[in-house]
Amino acid sequence: MLKLLYVLTIFMYASISLAEMTVDQIVLELNNMAATATDAVTNCDGKDRQHNLNIELSGDPSLYHKKIKLSLNGERQSETYKGDSVSVLTKEEADKLFQEFSQISYMKFDYLHDGCFARAHEFALIAKENGIEMGKVFLTDSNDDASLYPKEWRDNDKAPVPNGFYGWRYHVTPYVLVREGNKLVPYVFDVGVSEGAKPVDQWRKDTSFRTNQTELTYRDRGIMFPGTNYSYGDSSNIEGQLQDQENMRSLGINEFLYQREQGWL
Secondary structure, eight states, X not given: OHHHHHHHHHHHHSSXXXXXXXXXXXXXXXXXXXXXXXXXXXXXXXXXXXXXXOOOOOSOGGGGGGGOOOSSOSOOOEEEETTEEEEEEOHHHHHHHHHHHHTBTTSOXXXXXXXXXXXXXXXXXXXXXXTOOOEEEEEEETTOOSOBOXXXXXXXXXXXXXXXXXXXXXXXXXXXXXXXXXXXXXEEXXXXXXXXXXXXXXXXXXXXXXXXXXXXXXXXXXXXXXXXXOBOTTOOOXXXXXXXXXXXXXXXXXHHHHHHHTTOO
C-alpha cells in the first residue's frame, strides 16, 4: 500500500499527470510496481565481488565447506570465552579471514534480509576445517521488535533488501578473539553486510536502532538459532539456502515468497 501511495504521489507531481495517461498505462505501471515491490534494490553493496576462492564445486552442497582452503590454515591458540573455546587471531589475521570469507564463490550475498543463521554456521564450519575455532554471537531485540538494521544499509539508499524490509528481530554472526595489547576482544564477521571484521560492541551499536533494547548472547558454533540448545554440530545447513537463492533468482523474490507461503516450495 505504501508503494502504491508513493507511485500515485510521483504521478501527481511529475510532468505527466494521471489525467494525461491512459487507463492501460496506469494499470501497467501499477502492476509493474506491485510485481517488484519486494525486489531487492541492488545485489549486496552494489559491488562486483572478486571470488578468488572460486573452486570447482560439485556433489553434495553440505560438504562444500570441507573443500575450502584458506590461507590462514593450521592449528591456532584458543582461549575460553563465555564458556566456549575460541581461536585467538591478530587484527591482521582477522581482516584476512574476513576478506577470504567474502570471496567464497558459492556463498550468496544478494538477499541478505534472510539466512544469517545458515551463513554464520557455514563460515564457522569452513573456519574449523582450516584450524580456526569460531563461536557465534546472537544480537536479539529484547521486545521482539524488528529493530535491528545495519548502519551500512541505513547509510545506503540502495540497500540489498526488499522494499518494506524494516529489520531483524535477531541477527547472528560467527566470531573469534582478537588480541589487542593485553586484552582479548571478540570480533564478528558479518560478511556481506559489513566491510570488515569489527569488535562485537561496535557491531551491536552499528546494527541497533536502540542498543538499550538489545541483548548479546554468545553460543557454541553448533547452535543455529537463539533461545535453543539444539546443536547442529559439524553438519552444514547451507543447501536449503542455496536452493532458496536460486528460486529467488528464477521467480523473483515476490513470487518466491508467495509460493513458499502457499507451501509450493
